Amino acid sequence: MELTPLFFAAAVPAVLLAGISKGGLETAGGIAAAPLLALVIEPRLAVGLMLPLLMLMDLASLRAYWRKWSWADARMLMAGAIAGVVVGWMVFGAVSSDAVRLIIGCIAVGFVAWSVGRRLGLIPLGRPQPPPAGLFWGSLAGFTSFVGHAGGPPAAVYLLGRNLGKTPFQATNVVTFWWINLIKFPPYVALGMFTADTGKAVLALAPVGVAGVLIGAWAHKRVSDAWFFGLTYVVLAATGLKLIHDAVV
Numbered sequence: 001m002e003l004t005p006l007f008f009a010a011a012v013p014a015v016l017l018a019g020i021s022k023g024g025l026e027t028a029g030g031i032a033a034a035p036l037l038a039l040v041i042e043p044r045l046a047v048g049l050m051l052p053l054l055m056l057m058d059l060a061s062l063r064a065y066w067r068k069w070s071w072a073d074a075r076m077l078m079a080g081a082i083a084g085v086v087v088g089w090m091v092f093g094a095v096s097s098d099a100v101r102l103i104i105g106c107i108a109v110g111f112v113a114w115s116v117g118r119r120l121g122l123i124p125l126g127r128p129q130p131p132p133a134g135l136f137w138g139s140l141a142g143f144t145s146f147v148g149h150a151g152g153p154p155a156a157v158y159l160l161g162r163n164l165g166k167t168p169f170q171a172t173n174v175v176t177f178w179w180i181n182l183i184k185f186p187p188y189v190a191l192g193m194f195t196a197d198t199g200k201a202v203l204a205l206a207p208v209g210v211a212g213v214l215i216g217a218w219a220h221k222r223v224s225d226a227w228f229f230g231l232t233y234v235v236l237a238a239t240g241l242k243l244i245h246d247a248v249v
Contacts, residue, residue, distance in 0.1 A: 002197070003197060003200060003201055003204070006040055007040050007041065007201075008204075009040075010036050010037055010039060010040045011036075011037060011040075011049075011201065011205055012205070012208055013036065014032065014033040014034075014036040014037055014050075015033060015050075015053055015205045015208045015209045015212065016208050016209075016211065016212045016215075017032055017033060017212065018032075018033040018050065018053070018054065018057065018149075018209065018212060019057055019208065019209045019210065019211065019212015019213045019214075019215070019216060020212045020213075020215050020216040020219070021212075021216060022054070022057040022058070022060070022061050022174075022212070022213050022216060023057075023060075023061065023212060023213040023214065023215060023216020023217040023218075023219075031107070031108065031111050031148065031149065031150045031152060031236065032108070032235055032236045032239065033050050033149065034046050034047050034050050034104060034148050034149050034150075035104050035105065035108045035148070035236065035239040035240055035243055036235070036239055037049060037050065038100075038101060038104055038239075038243055039239060039242060039243070042097055043097055043100040043101050043104055043243075044092065044097065044100055044191065044192075044193050045193060045195065045198065046104075047100075047104070047147070047148060047149065047188075047193060048188050048191075048193030048194050048198060049198050049201055049202065050149055051149075051181060051184060051185060051188055051193075052198075052202045053202060053205060053206065053209045054149060054177075054181050054209075055178075055181050055182070055185070056206055056209055056210070057209050057210075057212070057213050058174070058177065058178040058181055059178075060210060060213045060214075061174045061178075061213065062174060062175065062178055064174075064217060065167070065170060065171035065174045065175070067171075068167050068168060068171035069168060069171035069172040069174065069175045070162065070164055070168050070171075070172045072131060073131070073134055073158070073159060073162050073164070073172050074172045074175050074176050074179075075134075076131055076132065076133075076134025076135055076138060076158075077134045077137065077138035077141060077155055077158065077159075077172075077176045078138065078175075078176055078179045078180070079134075079135060079138060080134060080135035080136060080137065080138025080139040080141070080142065081138045081139065081141055081142030081145070081151075081176070081179065081180045081183070082142065082183065083139045083142065084138065084139040084140060084141060084142025084143035084144075084145070084146065085142040085143070085145075085146050085180065085183055085184055085187065087139075087142075087143050087146075088142065088143045088144075088145075088146025088147050088184075088187075089146065089187040089190075089191070091103075091143075091147065092146070092147060092187075092191055093191055098246075098247040098248075099247070100147070101243045101244075101246055101247040102243070102244060102247035102248065103147050103148065104147065104148045104240075104243055105239075105240040105241065105242070105243030105244035105247060106240070106244065107144060107147065107148045107150045107240070108148070108150075108236050108237070108239060108240025108243070109236075109237060109240040109241060109244070111150060111152075111153060111236065112233050112236050112237045112240070114153050115153075115233065116233065129157075129158050129161030129162055133158060133161075134158050137154045137155060137157055137158035138154075138155070138158070138176075140154035141154040141155045141176070141180065142180055145177065145180050145181075145184065146184055146187070151177060151180060152173070155173060155176060155177075156173075159172055159173065
């Protein structure tokens, strides 16, 4: 991984979008980051690079939502996520770089389809979910988070069915993905997903991530997220399709 102008042209918007999403403006920024980076660097390194930055953003978000979460729901998702992370670890260790591109690309395109369907009312959410269902959805969140930092949809399916208010919903997401990102770190190290250049890139991009969190927190109650949704979905769909093309051609 070389820290070229092309790298930063993809990395800066990717990290900024992720920070805005973490800060509370509900966009797909966190999911878009890894696919964007995977266009310019090896996909495992792209996913690995984002993890320390997401963990930094988690710390900033935890402070804003401290103890506002539903611990009963977070606990179920966090417990289920362990199995999903283990499966993700096994998959990443057994497949080629093109297979990783294909997985990330399919998750990106699938997320856009899921989100658009949800907004159009084609995918019903909010159905009552018993607490044990959190183990299942947590395992899916752990897997998709491991392979592409895309655990949001499975967690949302469960939490939207728990009838939480806006703040407990966001806070439960924050503490759940703080935990998932934490337990992902050792497997990422074992898989060699960090390099010396990763550390340099993290130091360079950390201020961008923090700025994104602050922007997201400021915009949470002041700005409609419709424009950000549209922009991010277009970028995510195009990026996902490009990764799929590169993987199969």
